[in-house]
Amino acid sequence: MSDKEVVSLLHMKSGSRGQVVEITGGIGFQSHLDSLGIRRGKIVQKLAAHPLRGPIVIELDGTRIAIGRRMANRILLKELGANRT
């Protein structure tokens, strides 16, 4: 997979879906994300990015999760394009 296909959750377009390929950060950070089910291989859809450095809202396994920007920047995804709905 080339670098072009990989994008951070922060920079992925709202409405797009992507599969988590990497989470950069220590074990603590990884298990923190893990607690809400964000880990490698998972498919997430970005629903919105709030202005003024507000949080990113994603959908994962039917639940919606709000996540801060610094954290979102460390979640790398392979973009899969917009969802059918």
Added chain:
Amino acid sequence: MKIVLMGNPNVGKSVIFSRLTGVNVIASNYPGTTVEFTRGTMRFRGEKAELIDLPGAYTLEPTSRAEEVATRMLQEADLVINVVDATNLERNLNLTLHLIERGKPLVVALNMWDDARHRGIKIDNKKLQKLLGVPVIPTVGLTGEGVKELVLSLGRATSREAISRTKEERWSQIGEIIRECQSLTHRHHTLLETVGDFTVKPLTGLPIALVVVYFTFKAIRYMGEGLIGHLFDPLFERFWAPLMMNLSSLLGSSGFLHDVLVGKLISGEIDFVQSFGLLTTGLYVPIAMVLPYVLSFYLVLGILEDLGYLPRLAILVDSLMHKVGLHGFASIPMILGIGCNVPGALATRVLETTRERFIAATLMAIAVPCTAQIAMIIGMLGDQPLYLTAVFGSLFLAWIGLGVLLNKVLKGESPEIFVEISPYRIPYWNTVVKKLWMRVREFLSSAIPMVLLGVLFMNILYSLGIVNWIAVVTAPVITGLLGLPREAVSALIIGFLRKDVAVGMLVPLNLSAGQLVVACVVLAMYFPCVATFVVLIRELGIKGMFKSTLIMLFSALGAGTILNLIF
């Protein structure tokens, strides 16, 4: 025998707890409602067993104080009921496997079973039971379905050998379980989900939030004033006042006992706000002035909570909260603090760091007045919207200003928001009413004794001349800096006990609207009431509370002095 309820946040543990024990605890539709454990008893094998409702946890490695409570209590448990959200099985199983590894006797309650069915999630619970090796019982906490079976299954729980697994092993096992036990039928988004997504997107979410907040306040004020004007006030004036006048003449219209019970007569009549007797002001303030607003605030809050709107509001204010070193979820303790600062202070436990908890608790204690206080302020200044706005505007500015300052001065960084947004659910009327009743009962049982104590205490201080003495000593501050008559210190004294009575004590002073603004703001900021103070000591520690108190005193003085210069 100690049984604990464990599970991820917002899976319905508290509802199951109420079903099993008959003890009602506050349950809401957002993660982190339970921050402390609640004990109850249930029958198990013909004996009394202790059942403990714990705060939600995602894993057994705690990331907040609420989660610490859960993991600590788990160690003492003889039996664990793991409540699992059937609509989100995969993520929930992570904690389940952790619990299985501990080897304690365990039963899984597959909760929100009906919800899962509606969403097209089919779970083969028999197979799940086999794969996990522990009893698995489908339940619906809200209706009580499956609760009896859950109790019966407790007898089948046995202890197993503790094992250890790596994270990878755990997830691969979860993957296998999900493949074997769960099947999804494709479905379209429900109407609630579509509406739900509008409220988390900035372009649509912000206007919706403004409308919601506006109507929330409108509704609370409308109901509060309606209840006062049409119900409580007439009751007191028509039925209670004549009784009290009889009592007054029976006691000879004056004297210490008369003044303590009935209070001073104002031009021969009882004035429920100014007379200041136990049976007049002592009852009128909490029941006829504050209770109506407590009722309406908690009714509206309960509906918003159960609907699941609060986490969405938290996201929208996230960037504002970052300015004061907090993140969006810290808005929940603030909102609860508007009801009463005590649950607000407790709710700061959902925050991750000591720094955040300190900032949140301090800001709340200083700049978030409780409903009791707000009701009284509206009672005093309600007909002068400009001055009313000045009070709440000043408090808001103090909140922002202090928050920005604390964020600059205190070392450390604030973590970012990372939270599950609970799905919208249509509130059940009976749970809303039950919750309202619990909160109102809590108010009545804690407020009325405190108010009565405060009124009694004040009467004693007055008759001993102590108030006058304090007034002389504090005059340079009260009059010099704040521009208030020195007798206003009596309100500050009683404010330690109850803020609502304290605001009421300003009435006989005949203050100008500007002076009222100063006095109300200072009263709100200078110190928390004793109930909040006790909780804050526990939450922040003595040292933290000492720092917080200094900040309160200085910011109250500062704000009061500035307002005195303006008005």
